[in-house]
Amino acid sequence: MAAAAPRPVFVLAIALCLLALPPYLYLAPLVDGVQEAASRRVARLDQLGSARALLTQRDDLSRRAALFDQALGTHTLLRRGADVAAVQADAEGDIRGALRQAGVTVRTLTARSDAGRGAYRRIHLSVAAEGDAVAVTNAVAALDGVRPRLLLRSVHVHADATEPAAAGPSFGRAARGPAPGPVPGEDRPVTLELEIDVYADLAAS
Numbered sequence: 001m002a003a004a005a006p007r008p009v010f011v012l013a014i015a016l017c018l019l020a021l022p023p024y025l026y027l028a029p030l031v032d033g034v035q036e037a038a039s040r041r042v043a044r045l046d047q048l049g050s051a052r053a054l055l056t057q058r059d060d061l062s063r064r065a066a067l068f069d070q071a072l073g074t075h076t077l078l079r080r081g082a083d084v085a086a087v088q089a090d091a092e093g094d095i096r097g098a099l100r101q102a103g104v105t106v107r108t109l110t111a112r113s114d115a116g117r118g119a120y121r122r123i124h125l126s127v128a129a130e131g132d133a134v135a136v137t138n139a140v141a142a143l144d145g146v147r148p149r150l151l152l153r154s155v156h157v158h159a160d161a162t163e164p165a166a167a168g169p170s171f172g173r174a175a176r177g178p179a180p181g182p183v184p185g186e187d188r189p190v191t192l193e194l195e196i197d198v199y200a201d202l203a204a205s
Helices: 008-072 084-102 133-144
Strands: 078-080 105-113 121-132 153-157 189-202
Touching: 078 084, 084 105, 084 121, 084 133, 084 189, 121 133, 133 153, 133 189
Parallel strands: 078 189
Antiparallel strands: 105 121, 121 189, 153 189
């Protein structure tokens, strides 16, 4: 008895399976590639967002850097002049002007420069001044505001001793109480002693 011929439906099913097998074999690597590309795209988008955030902060950072340079740059410290004598005279003028503006009287002002190499020199100034307590306080603040900066190495403040008034007839003061007068120490002169350093940049002249 002859074998029965395969049914057309069965043959069609086998043919469809054979045709679908190659795409199935390539599908898994294709999906992995798509996922990897999507991950790279997400990472690049994150990097782009970070770069944009930095760009938006650039102006603010530049402004802050300019403020720091203006407040603490070398131009706020170094004094430029033709020679040490010129820089010293300029520093002495700034010191006298600041103290005079604060209402303090300069008693002595001496200066000496350190021997150095290159274009930079350090000039040390010693100052003795006199005034009342308020004027001395204002004088320190005025010196701190001078630009280029005056580096205050030491500040000594002491009140000068005053001799007591000579005793005289009371004329009934004991019965009425002491005569009114200024508060002790209110107008007592105060001596201000300063040690100041300034730096000269002779190369910039």
